[in-house]
Amino acid sequence: MKKRRPSEVLIVEDESITRMNAAEALTQIGFRTREAGDAREALQILGGNPNIDLLFTDVDMPGAMDGLDLAKRVHHDWPAMELIVTSGARTMGTTVLPDDGTFLPKPYFTDRLIQIVRKKLGRRNRG
Numbered sequence: 001m002k003k004r005r006p007s008e009v010l011i012v013e014d015e016s017i018t019r020m021n022a023a024e025a026l027t028q029i030g031f032r033t034r035e036a037g038d039a040r041e042a043l044q045i046l047g048g049n050p051n052i053d054l055l056f057t058d059v060d061m062p063g064a065m066d067g068l069d070l071a072k073r074v075h076h077d078w079p080a081m082e083l084i085v086t087s088g089a090r091t092m093g094t095t096v097l098p099d100d101g102t103f104l105p106k107p108y109f110t111d112r113l114i115q116i117v118r119k120k121l122g123r124r125n126r127g
Contacts, residue, residue: 008032012057025110039065059087082120
């Protein structure tokens, strides 16, 4: 029987403590995580890592591209990738997010993040 690889999550967040907390919570339950501080770095990571299954991005970040634009670009370039978008400054409904993206308002509990990630990636692993 072939062993299934752990799902990989890219966390894009300019606040390093918030990013590390999310990565630690997901790593502790068996996900592989990669971290980026802005959209430019995230796109570099995505370009070299075809195994990333889910993008978790903050909206408000430094640089030319915010997290919502990043999510739209990822949806266009990697349409199978699951998307979670977070923000403490804005709220957004599903009509603003690409495809089946999920909005997680800040501040959030890592248990809620884990629940959403498991739901999104569990759906993929069943199908």
